[in-house]
Amino acid sequence: MSNETGNSVFLPLVMNGTTSSKKIVIDPITRIEGHLRLEIQMNNGQVQDAWSAGTMFRGVEMILKGRDPRDAWLFAQRLCGVCTTVHSIASVRAVENAIGITIPENAMLLRNLLEASQFVHDHVIHFYHLHALDWVDVVNALQADVNKTSQLAQQNNPGWPNNSVSYFQSVKDRLTIFVNSGQLGLFSNGYWGHPAYKLPAEANLLAVAHYLEALEWQADYVKMEAMMGGKNPHPQTYLVGGMAIPTDKNALEGINLAMIGNLRAKMQTGLDFVTKVYMPDLVLIAKYYPEWTNLGGGYGNFLSFGDFPQTKDNQRTDLWLPAGVITNKDLANIKALDQSKIQEYISHSWYTYNGGDAIGVHPSTGETNPNYSGPTAPYTNLDTNAKYSWLKAPRYEGKPMEVGPLARVLVAYAAGHIRIRQLVDGTLAALGLSTAALFSTLGRVAARGIETQAIAEKMGDWLTRLETNLKTTGYNNAIHEQTHWEPSTWPSGTLNGIGFTEAPRGALGHWIKINAASKKIENYQMVIPTTWNGSPRDAQNQRGVWEQALLNTPLAIEAQPLEVLRTIHSFDPCMACAVHLVDMTGNELGSMLVEHM
Amino acid sequence: MKNQPEFDLMEKETAPTIADRMLKRGITRREFLGFCGMMAAALALPRGSEKVIAQALLTTPRQSVIWLEFQGCTGDSESFLRASPSPNPLDGGLEKKITDLLLDVISVDYHETLMAPSGNDADKSRTDTIANYSGRYLLVVEGSIPLAANGHYCVIGGKTGLNILQETIAHAKGTIALGTCAAFGGLAKANPNPTGATGVAGAIPGANVIALPGCPANVINLVATIIHLISFPGVPLAKDSMGRPDFAYNSNPNSPNYMRIHSHCERREREEVEKWGDADHIAGGCLREMGCNGPYTYSNCWQVKWNDATCWPIQAGHGCIGCVQPDFWDKPYTGSNPINTFYAKRVA
Numbered sequence: 001m002s003n004e005t006g007n008s009v010f011l012p013l014v015m016n017g018t019t020s021s022k023k024i025v026i027d028p029i030t031r032i033e034g035h036l037r038l039e040i041q042m043n044n045g046q047v048q049d050a051w052s053a054g055t056m057f058r059g060v061e062m063i064l065k066g067r068d069p070r071d072a073w074l075f076a077q078r079l080c081g082v083c084t085t086v087h088s089i090a091s092v093r094a095v096e097n098a099i100g101i102t103i104p105e106n107a108m109l110l111r112n113l114l115e116a117s118q119f120v121h122d123h124v125i126h127f128y129h130l131h132a133l134d135w136v137d138v139v140n141a142l143q144a145d146v147n148k149t150s151q152l153a154q155q156n157n158p159g160w161p162n163n164s165v166s167y168f169q170s171v172k173d174r175l176t177i178f179v180n181s182g183q184l185g186l187f188s189n190g191y192w193g194h195p196a197y198k199l200p201a202e203a204n205l206l207a208v209a210h211y212l213e214a215l216e217w218q219a220d221y222v223k224m225e226a227m228m229g230g231k232n233p234h235p236q237t238y239l240v241g242g243m244a245i246p247t248d249k250n251a252l253e254g255i256n257l258a259m260i261g262n263l264r265a266k267m268q269t270g271l272d273f274v275t276k277v278y279m280p281d282l283v284l285i286a287k288y289y290p291e292w293t294n295l296g297g298g299y300g301n302f303l304s305f306g307d308f309p310q311t312k313d314n315q316r317t318d319l320w321l322p323a324g325v326i327t328n329k330d331l332a333n334i335k336a337l338d339q340s341k342i343q344e345y346i347s348h349s350w351y352t353y354n355g356g357d358a359i360g361v362h363p364s365t366g367e368t369n370p371n372y373s374g375p376t377a378p379y380t381n382l383d384t385n386a387k388y389s390w391l392k393a394p395r396y397e398g399k400p401m402e403v404g405p406l407a408r409v410l411v412a413y414a415a416g417h418i419r420i421r422q423l424v425d426g427t428l429a430a431l432g433l434s435t436a437a438l439f440s441t442l443g444r445v446a447a448r449g450i451e452t453q454a455i456a457e458k459m460g461d462w463l464t465r466l467e468t469n470l471k472t473t474g475y476n477n478a479i480h481e482q483t484h485w486e487p488s489t490w491p492s493g494t495l496n497g498i499g500f501t502e503a504p505r506g507a508l509g510h511w512i513k514i515n516a517a518s519k520k521i522e523n524y525q526m527v528i529p530t531t532w533n534g535s536p537r538d539a540q541n542q543r544g545v546w547e548q549a550l551l552n553t554p555l556a557i558e559a560q561p562l563e564v565l566r567t568i569h570s571f572d573p574c575m576a577c578a579v580h581l582v583d584m585t586g587n588e589l590g591s592m593l594v595e596h597m
Numbered sequence: 598m599k600n601q602p603e604f605d606l607m608e609k610e611t612a613p614t615i616a617d618r619m620l621k622r623g624i625t626r627r628e629f630l631g632f633c634g635m636m637a638a639a640l641a642l643p644r645g646s647e648k649v650i651a652q653a654l655l656t657t658p659r660q661s662v663i664w665l666e667f668q669g670c671t672g673d674s675e676s677f678l679r680a681s682p683s684p685n686p687l688d689g690g691l692e693k694k695i696t697d698l699l700l701d702v703i704s705v706d707y708h709e710t711l712m713a714p715s716g717n718d719a720d721k722s723r724t725d726t727i728a729n730y731s732g733r734y735l736l737v738v739e740g741s742i743p744l745a746a747n748g749h750y751c752v753i754g755g756k757t758g759l760n761i762l763q764e765t766i767a768h769a770k771g772t773i774a775l776g777t778c779a780a781f782g783g784l785a786k787a788n789p790n791p792t793g794a795t796g797v798a799g800a801i802p803g804a805n806v807i808a809l810p811g812c813p814a815n816v817i818n819l820v821a822t823i824i825h826l827i828s829f830p831g832v833p834l835a836k837d838s839m840g841r842p843d844f845a846y847n848s849n850p851n852s853p854n855y856m857r858i859h860s861h862c863e864r865r866e867r868e869e870v871e872k873w874g875d876a877d878h879i880a881g882g883c884l885r886e887m888g889c890n891g892p893y894t895y896s897n898c899w900q901v902k903w904n905d906a907t908c909w910p911i912q913a914g915h916g917c918i919g920c921v922q923p924d925f926w927d928k929p930y931t932g933s934n935p936i937n938t939f940y941a942k943r944v945a
Contacts (some may be wrong), residue, residue, distance in 0.1 A: 030709065031713075033670075055753065057753045067930065078672070078783075081671045129711060186711050219680065226913075230908050233672040239873060242874070251879045253913070272828045377755060478874050480872070
């Protein structure tokens with residue numbers, strides 16, 4: 001039970017055999033990044049309460065202490081190999097903010113292009129390879145009539161050529177061989193035949209065909225990151241002060257005019273796949289699951305740091321996707337972001353604060369002392385009344401805030417972003433829904449697709465600007481600021497900086513403190529998108545964002561929690577990032593935070 | 598097909614073989630042999646080996662794989678997904694490509710990032726595979742294993758990562774430690790190693806492990822290793838004392854297969870870059886003064902490159918960070934270089 005503000009009320013666990021009220025555990029949650037455990041209190045077939053636990057920890061901030069700030073991005077990048085660019089950019093921005101560096105325009109454009117290609121790549125993979133199996137019954141696809149599937153494909157995905165009867169026959173044959181082999185691999189023990197699957201067999205076969213095509217498409221599309229950054233995963237190209245790949249029309253290796261052509265060709269394959277396959281499939285699937293516009297909404301609070309600078313990186317005055325805060329679903333009253341209102345709580349997390357468990361601390365002066373106080377493994381249940389997660393609980397003005405595609409799209413919508421408005425209104429019209437439907441699991445799914453399309457379209461502009469720069473006689477095609485590379489050139493004194501970005505999963509911030517004498521990292525803090533979304537309770541016992549969003553989810557079969565996975569996957573959890581950790585054996589309270597925001 | 602007895606596709610009562618599956622899907626014989634040849638070359642095997650590989654793939658059902666991840670970033674899994682990237686998928690559909698080779702050659706029976714079920718049903722996939730394929734499945738591990746706090750820094754399904762690894766490695770026919778974290782401890786092990794992180798060999802003393810380091814590991818090395826294990830069972834892969842296969846990580850200067858990056862670097866004789874974006878950088882110059890670990894790193898990235906040979910870090914203008922070497926994260930801070938950064942000028 002919960003009262004109106006969402007505060008949880010402890011309910012006794014019923015253990016004596018009735019199934020009307022019981023606690024279930026789902027661990028591991030699969031088709032995410034990293035390690036997540038959910039414990040759920042069921043009552044009469046619905047989720048009555050939920051607890052989200054991050055179960056792995058590495059200690060990256062502790063590892064960063066004492067190192068050169070120019071190296072930080074290399075370490076931070078390895079927080080996640082899925083969102084493999086985002087920590088790099090937040091890190092170099094934090095250092096650039098601390099030192100006071102403005103990077104050249106070509107470097108800003110390259111950063112936008114790398115981030116944008118990451119978004120497109122990441123979101124398409126998420127839809128097909130992480131989320132789709134919650135909506136698509138792979139085994140049922142074997143019942144499909146291939147003639148009808150071909151007709152469906154021509155109608156649903158016009159302009160996409162893989163739609164012949166023989167094509168779908170070949171996909172169906174391949175799937176049949178696979179299933180009949182007895183080695184179902186990734187599809188073993190799936191919830192095939194679950195009553196909550198609603199797609200007709202032809203839609204299932206269409207989706208399976210596209211799942212396979214997307215698997216091939218992504219390996220090809222991501223070559224953009226290799227062209228710009230040497231390789232994917234973990235493009236090796238970010239620098240404090242710019243990027244490492246020369247941009248010059250005469251570059252032997254680098255971004256020359258031929259490379260611009262290669263990038264444009266790859267970019268087009270992305271735009272094609274998004275507009276002809278991903279978005280139409282999203283709308284098709286959504287039509288069969290209308291009840292999912294009433295589930296998974298949660299608090300209705302949203303936060304975006306904004307990203308994709310248009311003129312100068314790190315000034316944050318000209319972001320193509322705006323920053324902002326929305327509370328209580330109120331799109332008419334969007335508020336400006338004030339990062340000083342961010343606090344992290346550890347009351348239900350496996351850490352201690354010197355000031356005690358009840359306080360919330362701003363990342364710039366926080367501390368992280370890991371202290372595992374959970375049960376001894378092997379264990380059956382966590383003590384969800386006490387500390388139960390390696391994730392901290394970030395709050396904004398004391399409130400839990402959702403971050404990610406829905407937050408970005410709603411903030412952009414509320415701020416009057418023309419293209420986002422067009423795409424949102426168009427998608428809602430195609431589904432016969434109002435904006436109220438956005439505050440839901442399906443709304444989150446739709447927002448992800450919408451921003452993917454908007455970003456895939458916008459990339460062309462940045463590439464054209466880069467090309468124009470290369471072609472303009474006398475234009476300074478510098479890729480690096482150059483004059484502040486050596487630490488001896490940095491300002492004296494302790495340097496504090498913040499780096500913000502919007503990662504595919506949401507708002508991401510890095511806070512750095514550089515020691516005056518050594519010029520090495522004294523403190524490093526990260527507040528991560530999935531930490532916002534997947535946090536445990538805070539000191540006021542408010543549920544975390546997806547703990548709240550899971551309430552009232554019906555489960556047709558408790559042992560096969562498909563409906564819970566639908567909402568969890570709509571957040572696209574990235575747990576390795578979220579348990580980063582923050583270390584601030586911070587005894588320097590009161591040091592100045594340099595605000596360039 | 599009458600004149601090609603080696604590709605006689607009689608209906609098999611048992612699970613179809615790898616080659617059956619490929620050839621039935623329309624991969625041509627030429628493409629199939631091309632794949633075998635490519636694998637033989639990647640493995641640095643003598644001429645004729647591609648025929649042995651082809652024969653093995655004709656007679657082997659899909660190789661069962663359990664893939665475990667511990668303290669990882671999922672980068673090695675993502676690298677795996679970049680396998681055999683296709684040409685434009687608009688060129689006629691799935692049938693003419695060999696891009697799904699890996700999904701036909703191996704049966705990924707447990708992988709938390711991609712598998713359909715969650716929770717108990719997911720763990721059932723792991724335990725069923727251990728039982729039904731005992732001694733016959735390959736174990737792939739990514740991410741380090743934390744030993745401090747009795748392993749509570751990584752718990753999955755209520756069990757420590759160490760416990761899960763011990764259960765699963767016990768019945769594997771082979772174990773691949775994929776990526777530098779699983780091979781040597783990687784990022785989590787970097788000073789001060791807050792969680793007592795170590796690689797598979799450190800967590801399971803005496804384990805026979807093939808180490809494929811890299812941050813992340815290069816998918817070509819994973820595929821080549823798996824093909825070797827399928828094609829030449831009982832013939833151990835030539836490895837060094839750290840378990841790194843010779844074909845990708847050879848560090849013997851007298852070997853024709855010497856993999857030292859600097860020895861093969863395309864920028865080796867060129868003018869050195871002094872500032873990012875200067876004329877020498879634009880001309881593809883040597884990155885020694887901008888920080889490059891090429892002289893101390895033994896890996897085939899210069900040879901096979903990344904993302905279907907699209908590029909590699911040095912080609913894109915940034916020095917090598919030595920990501921296949923044990924403890925590479927600490928090397929700049931523990932070596933003789935007083936500047937203590939990846940970007941310090943290197944002595945060739």
